[in-house]
Amino acid sequence: MSRLSDRPYVLLSVAASVDGYIDDNTDQRLLLSNDEDFDRVDEVRSSVDAILVGANTIRRDNPRLLVRSQARRDQRLAAGLPESPIKVTMTSTGDLDPTASFFTAGEVSKLVYAPSDSVVKTMDSLAGVCEVVDAGDPLNLTAVLDDLSERGVRRLMVEGGGTTHTQFLAADLADELHLVVAPFLNGDTNAPRFVGNATFPQSPAHRMHLTEVRQLGDVVLLRYLPKAPSHA
Template sequence: MHVVVNAAQSVDGKLATRRREQLRISGPEDFDRVDRVRAAADAVLVGVGTVLADDPHLTLDEEDRRVQRLRSGRSGDPARVVVDSTGRTPTDARILDDAATTYLLAAEALDPERREALTAAGAEVVVAGAERVDLAAAFDELSERGIDRLMVEGGGEVIYSCFAAELVDELHVYVGSMIVGGRDAPTLADGEGFVDSFPRLKLVDTVRLDDGIVLSYQVDAADETPGAT
């Protein structure tokens, strides 16, 4: 599986405010770029924190891109994936509607009744890991379901976990011209953080969009930090 991480952050590296409120960092040009990246993916992944904070739909904005996918024999919209170890996704979340297939990555600790409720609401539950989702195992399960290209949209905990598990191939970051501040505001890669060695990236492209810049990186697998989810 090829994993592409995409995010928008402020100049000081924040994804949102300390209140975890949705923040408009980029503009129309970058929104269109993100829609293109989504259209090229087989599935789009977020963490349950993003679902709880933003209630995203994760479908395509441009109908032409949906039509092109259908003409190529694919579903109109990419599948949607939520990393949710204990099943906190609300059963009325937009991501569980019938616009596209939704996979919910959960741990074995997921309550059976909660699993049944989420399945009834439209989720296809994929269990991987005991107390927390084992991303490497979960991604293998997604590959078996035909997911060859996965777009990860965040948040910071999920992005960190993907890097820690050595699952990331590309990183695209839109840096908007604003300062957010706040020691408790989420960053691009939260989680425990790396202390001994660090994932190494190779800058391959820069593009100015709106009043910001998109930095595109490839992950240097030879230097990437080993770790677990």
């Protein structure tokens, strides 16, 4: 897992339909995975130092982002760690609800990275529920990772959504990708996709390295290394 910099090891985690959608356009969250895979994700969560989601994921899905298993929480506590990893998000506008589960669930640190021109607004709207960090103008992913590294984060799990995954992949800042494929088609071209339009270094000329294929009930996990194996 060595890299040329001291930034955290970045693991992207996503579940998508066969046609690449991570949600639909209804008010209900689209369940793409199953209990076996939810437990696998929980195991991965318990192994990292921080979990990052985009602000729109907080608004759309209201995730708690906590380790669910009591045994895994106990293992973290025995190792001198908090029960669950640090929660991290990025926002361009500061428009986040301080009563969202991201902020209220779990006795863990919550970090919100905002561009310089939105820091004051974000601090005002989220006073007392998190720490707001200036991430540059415009918001800079490398600055976010550098700050996390200074806080002792060595492994970062990115759980979405599509805009956030797109940013990390396009910036060549993803070290590992866990892609779970659900056995159905969505078919709504207006629904959120795994990634959006961008120029990606992961291209036909620079194919990702497939390092694991695992069946979990009716879904399949594909584990890729977006960079060459020697850089992972």
